[in-house]
Amino acid sequence: xxxxxxxxxxxxxxxxxxxxxxxxxxxxxxxxxxxxxxxxxxxxxxxxxxxxxxxxxxxxxxxxxxxxxxxxxxxxxxxxxxxxxxxxxxxxxxxxxxxxxxxxxxxxxxxxxxxxxxxxxxxxxxxxxxxxxxxxxxxxxxxxxxxxxxxxxxxxxxxxxxxxxxxxxxxxxxxxxxxxxxxxxxxxxxx
Amino acid sequence: xxxxxxxxxxxxxxxxxxxxxxxxxxxxxxxxxxxxxxxxxxxxxxxxxxxxxxxxxxxxxxxxxxxxxxxxxxxxxxxxxxxxxxxxxxxxxxxxxxxxxxxxxxxxxxxxxxxxxxxxxxxxxxxxxxxxxxxxxxxxxxxxxxxxxxxxxxxxxxxxxxxxxxxxxxxxxxxxxxxxxxxxxxxxxxxxxxxxxxxxxxxxxxxxxxxxxxxxxxxxxxxxxxxxxxxxxxxxxxxxxxxxxxxxxxxxxxxxxxxxxxxxxxxxxxxxxxxxxxxxxxxxxxxxxxxxxxxxxxxxxxxxxxxxxxxxxxxxxxxxxxxxxxxxxxxxxxxxxxxxxxxxxxxxxxxxxxxxxxxxxxxxxxxxxxxxxxxxxxxxxxxxxxxxxxxxxxxxxxxxxxxxxxxxxxxxxxxxxxxxxxxxxxxxxxxxxxxxxxxxxxxxxxxxxxxxxxxxxxxxxxxxxxxxxxxxxxxxxxxxxxxxxxxxxxxxxxxxxxxxxxxxxxxxxxxxxxxxxxxxxxxxxxxxxxxxxxxxxxxxxxxxxxxxxxxxxxxxxxxxxxxxxxxxxxxxxxxxxxxxxxxxxxxxxxxxxxxxxxxxxxxxxxxxxxxxxxxxxxxxxxxxxxxxxxxxxxxxxxxxxxxxxxxxxxxxxxxxxxxxxxxxxxxxxxxxxxxxxxxxxxxxxxxxxxxxxxxxxxxxxxxxxxxxxxxxxxxxxxxxxxxxxxxxxxxxxxxxxx
Numbered sequence: 001x002x003x004x005x006x007x008x009x010x011x012x013x014x015x016x017x018x019x020x021x022x023x024x025x026x027x028x029x030x031x032x033x034x035x036x037x038x039x040x041x042x043x044x045x046x047x048x049x050x051x052x053x054x055x056x057x058x059x060x061x062x063x064x065x066x067x068x069x070x071x072x073x074x075x076x077x078x079x080x081x082x083x084x085x086x087x088x089x090x091x092x093x094x095x096x097x098x099x100x101x102x103x104x105x106x107x108x109x110x111x112x113x114x115x116x117x118x119x120x121x122x123x124x125x126x127x128x129x130x131x132x133x134x135x136x137x138x139x140x141x142x143x144x145x146x147x148x149x150x151x152x153x154x155x156x157x158x159x160x161x162x163x164x165x166x167x168x169x170x171x172x173x174x175x176x177x178x179x180x181x182x183x184x185x186x187x188x189x190x191x
Numbered sequence: 192x193x194x195x196x197x198x199x200x201x202x203x204x205x206x207x208x209x210x211x212x213x214x215x216x217x218x219x220x221x222x223x224x225x226x227x228x229x230x231x232x233x234x235x236x237x238x239x240x241x242x243x244x245x246x247x248x249x250x251x252x253x254x255x256x257x258x259x260x261x262x263x264x265x266x267x268x269x270x271x272x273x274x275x276x277x278x279x280x281x282x283x284x285x286x287x288x289x290x291x292x293x294x295x296x297x298x299x300x301x302x303x304x305x306x307x308x309x310x311x312x313x314x315x316x317x318x319x320x321x322x323x324x325x326x327x328x329x330x331x332x333x334x335x336x337x338x339x340x341x342x343x344x345x346x347x348x349x350x351x352x353x354x355x356x357x358x359x360x361x362x363x364x365x366x367x368x369x370x371x372x373x374x375x376x377x378x379x380x381x382x383x384x385x386x387x388x389x390x391x392x393x394x395x396x397x398x399x400x401x402x403x404x405x406x407x408x409x410x411x412x413x414x415x416x417x418x419x420x421x422x423x424x425x426x427x428x429x430x431x432x433x434x435x436x437x438x439x440x441x442x443x444x445x446x447x448x449x450x451x452x453x454x455x456x457x458x459x460x461x462x463x464x465x466x467x468x469x470x471x472x473x474x475x476x477x478x479x480x481x482x483x484x485x486x487x488x489x490x491x492x493x494x495x496x497x498x499x500x501x502x503x504x505x506x507x508x509x510x511x512x513x514x515x516x517x518x519x520x521x522x523x524x525x526x527x528x529x530x531x532x533x534x535x536x537x538x539x540x541x542x543x544x545x546x547x548x549x550x551x552x553x554x555x556x557x558x559x560x561x562x563x564x565x566x567x568x569x570x571x572x573x574x575x576x577x578x579x580x581x582x583x584x585x586x587x588x589x590x591x592x593x594x595x596x597x598x599x600x601x602x603x604x605x606x607x608x609x610x611x612x613x614x615x616x617x618x619x620x621x622x623x624x625x626x627x628x629x630x631x632x633x634x635x636x637x638x639x640x641x642x643x644x645x646x647x648x649x650x651x652x653x654x655x656x657x658x659x660x661x662x663x664x665x666x667x668x669x670x671x672x673x674x675x676x677x678x679x680x681x682x683x684x685x686x687x688x689x690x691x692x693x694x695x696x697x698x699x700x701x702x703x704x705x706x707x708x709x710x711x712x713x714x715x716x717x718x719x720x721x722x723x724x725x726x727x728x729x730x731x732x733x734x735x736x737x738x739x740x741x742x743x744x745x746x747x748x749x750x751x752x753x754x755x756x757x758x759x760x761x762x763x764x765x766x767x768x769x770x771x772x773x774x775x776x777x778x779x780x781x782x783x784x785x786x787x788x789x790x791x792x793x794x795x796x797x798x799x800x801x802x803x804x805x806x807x808x809x810x811x812x813x814x815x816x817x818x819x820x821x822x823x824x825x826x827x828x829x830x831x832x833x834x835x836x837x838x839x840x841x842x843x844x845x846x847x848x849x850x851x852x853x854x855x856x857x858x859x860x861x862x863x864x865x866x867x868x869x870x871x872x873x874x875x876x877x878x879x880x881x882x883x884x885x886x887x888x889x890x891x892x893x894x895x896x897x898x899x900x901x902x903x904x905x906x907x908x909x910x911x912x913x914x915x916x917x918x919x920x921x922x923x924x925x926x927x928x929x
Contacts, residue, residue, distance in 0.1 A: 017430070018408065018430070020397035020398070020401060020404055020426040020427070020808075021426055021808070022267050022268055022397070022398070022401050022808045022809075023268045023808075023809070023826055024266055024267050024268045024270070024271050024401070027268050027271040027272055027822055028266070028271045030822075031213075031217065031252065031253075031271070033216055033217050033221070033222075036215040036216065037212070037213060037214075037215045037217075048864075048866060049836075049865060049867060050866075050867055050868075051424070051429060051867075051868060052424060052425065052426045052429055052868055053429060054426075131257075131264075133255075136255045136257065136264045136265070137255055137264065137265055137266040137270075137271060138265065139262075139265045139266065139267050139397075139401040139402040139404055139405060140397065140401070140404040140405060140408065141404075141405055141408060154409070154412060155412045156412065156413070157412065157414070158412075
């Protein structure tokens with residue numbers, strides 16, 4: 001990885017509230033050769049009966065990734081830039097531990113290949129100084145890749161947050177979620 | 192003979208629509224393309240920049256084009272999948288001719304051309320020149336649009352040329368000409384960024400112009416209030432500060448009521464009105480009685496919401512009003528547009544930074560294609576075909592005697608009605624699929640069946656072309672050079688990436704060959720698209736849509752040039768009206784008195800529910816291209832009947848139950864989708880599908896008296912639940928419905 005030109009000043013910002021449900025991200029993601037026409041990003045209606053609101057979920061690239069921790073085959077690794085990579089195809093035993101353990105529901109077991117697959121933040125692109133495909137095409141800014149300064153300038157009323165609480169568990173992520181100005185943590189479940 | 196030669200199912204089995212999916216590992220050659228071609232998406236009026244990857248004369252993928260200023264790499268799903276129209280198994284590779292009882296057989300070009308020309312000459316000899324008509328479309332470049340206009344008048348010698356923009360932008364165009372004397376978005380979209388109030392009227396932006404969402408939300412990020420007027424809670428309406436769920440067909444009442452409030456509260460720019468406009472008193476008089484109670488009764492919107500909209504719009508320092516087909520696809524489309532313009536003029540917020548007004552042009556070249564002679568009443572430069580001076584100028588450019596230039600012909604829907612009456616006997620169509628896109632399409636089918644001869648130019652065998660005697664295989668967007676004009680009025684370059692495959696030919700070369708065989712060769716001596724454009728520049732010179740100062744090189748150097756651009760040293764005009772010199776005869780912007788009137792068809796005891804139609808994000812227009820792209824079809828596989836649970840309960844309709852929707856024109860069956868995001872008196876069905884799944888079997892041919900746009904947005908219907916669940920969408924195969 002000594003040839004990488006990964007730009008450490010660029011970050012991923014996710015704002016599900018802005019998602020318009022168009023699926024451009026999924027289709028663009030699926031174009032990647034390594035994905036075999038399967039999107040590693042998930043767009044779903046929250047409840048179409050009540051609202052056209054959709055939500056978009058990418059891998060949050062946890063600072064201490066539970067998917068890697070529970071992997072019995074040591075197939076999931078986090079690199080020096082904080083990217084949590086998709087399962088190493090030679091090691092993955094398709095046990096689905098990671099699928100069950102991820103607090104964001106990101107990894108999926110792809111049945112035909114008997115393999116876990118998930119977003120690796122377009123490592124082929126980001127390691128070459130480009131933006132991930134989904135954040136490049138997203139027409140509404142629900143997915144954005146750039147610097148913190150750009151984000152501050154563009155969205156003065158929003159705040160990037162990368163800390164989540166699930167009950168007593170605190171999860172910190174490389175990917176930021178956009179919340180109202182002044183927010184510091186997203187409480188998913190305070191039971 | 193324009194009946195189907197064999198049943199539709201047999202034609203579909205051979206010519207599609209069939210679904211194109213890329214191989215799992217992608218097309219070979221994407222990593223090492225022969226060329227990376229900077230061009231634009233082939234679909235909507237946003238004309239997003241995109242790069243196509245080319246290998247061995249095939250488009251094998253795409254790469255976002257982040258430098259192009261409007262979309263900066265952003266794309267919608269149609270843009271992402273756009274490259275899959277290439278390499279498509281349904282692509283027509285040879286001319287094909289109708290054989291009764293057999294289907295279609297391949298012909299060589301010479302035989303096909305001879306046949307076309309002899310039938311044109313036979314019909315015109317027997318019935319007169321105007322008995323042979325042409326229908327065209329504005330997915331075509333400026334060059335081809337201009338060429339079609341000249342071809343129809345000089346080679347075909349017919350007055351009966353019209354285009355599918357008749358179903359798109361004509362209400363806005365007519366309204367803009369009346370108010371401003373010129374038909375173009377007054378501002379480019381960067382003027383949205385710091386608008387204090389953004390009002391979007393009858394436009395499902397996030398599904399039909401997804402990449403425009405970015406600019407609207409940039410305004411919101413900077414604190415703008417967003418007002419959305421729509422009978423449905425669309426994705427953009429969901430995030431609005433104020434959603435006005437209007438009863439379909441009542442738009443001019445709403446804008447009249449807001450004008451009433453502006454006047455009542457003195458939220459007016461008196462200096463602007465006095466110095467730069469006319470007609471304010473008529474506009475004021477028309478809305479004198481439109482108080483909030485009347486407005487609530489008429490529009491179905493709570494009066495508090497209407498007042499709030501006026502309170503936000505009135506005193507704002509900056510604002511941007513956008514509208515699209517929702518208000519334009521009505522039998523009073525032009526009046527709705529004028530009622531919106533009245534709100535802009537009353538507050539004087541135009542021709543200044545972050546003070547904007549625009550229709551959102553729908554089709555890829557909906558702007559440029561409506562300026563250069565494509566319409567039945569128009570000559571290049573947005574000139575009037577009945578104006579003696581305009582006729583003289585264009586006749587001079589074309590080198591013809593003015594007396595030989597035909598006059599005004601019929602508009603698209605009227606033209607099909609004339610075919611139905613037997614007055615028009617022959618048809619040449621290109622880039623138009625009226626059997627899906629026109630309203631009341633059972634009448635359209637009957638009309639097609641009455642044609643003595645029908646020749647279509649297209650790259651796929653669309654539903655209408657199945658009725659043709661002869662189909663000439665034309666070219667895709669990526670197979671010819673040219674320009675288009677985006678919804679902002681920015682002229683951009685479409686770049687040829689590959690040659691047409693097989694024996695398919697470019698649209699331009701097909702038209703030139705027919706012109707030659709019709710004896711008009713001397714008027715069509717172009718060696719390239721750029722030569723056509725250079726003639727268009729001269730033809731548009733001095734018209735309101737003046738392209739004279741735009742060259743291919745200038746577009747290249749500036750990533751597009753905004754017209755008007757009257758001379759080569761002129762930088763183009765991103766924002767109109769900064770000089771307050773409007774293009775009307777008196778140089779002023781015109782208010783219009785817009786008294787409210789009902790839509791042509793209103794709900795009654797027999798047809799108690801309002802049916803409105805529209806689009807979904809994964810399909811484009813009549814679906815000739817997008818119903819052939821696998822993932823776009825899978826995303827929204829069949830048209831659904833959106834219905835409010837309370838209305839559904841009245842008829843005992845359950846979710847996914849099949850419902851027969853009946854209007855005075857016909858009936859069709861759709862699965863119900865129960866959602867609380869639509870008015871309780873209105874149902875919605877998107878229109879992109881053919882045959883039995885076409886909602887345009889139900890819509891009416893009620894036209895706006897000025898623009899002649901059909902009233903797609905308002906029909907009266909009744910609902911008949913069939914008591915059984917709809918089969919899974921995969922079984923229905925609506926994309927290829929017969």
